[in-house]
Amino acid sequence: MADLDLDALRQQIKEAMVEELMLPQGADEIASDAAIFSPEGLGLDSVDALQLAVALEKRFGLKLADAAAAREVLRSVDTIAAAIQAK
Incomplete structure (x- = not known):
């Protein structure tokens, strides 16, 4: 059950990224393990x-305290x- 929830959460994050950042890919x-900022x-x-x-x-209530x-x-x-799961 937890794995299913994690998969659903990953999908929601990816969808948010595509929508908010207007990414060309779907x-x-x-990939869940793809480096976001790496070329x-x-x-x-x-x-x-x-x-x-x-x-x-906004979507998940995840606050990032600082740049680090x-x-x-x-x-x-x-x-x-x-x-998100740890918060």
Whole structure:
């Protein structure tokens, strides 16, 4: 059951990313472990990071205390999902 909830949460995060950041790929094309800011991953930038942080707080109530916390949490969909589950 927990795995199903985690999969659903990952999907919701991906959908939020596509919608909020107007990504060219669909949610199903984003790997849960893809590096969000790496050129090999999604290649997002600092403006995207800010938009993503605001979207995650609005949709999931996830508050990122500071830049260091944001760097840790916003590494991948998996790390975002773990932070949402831990809050």
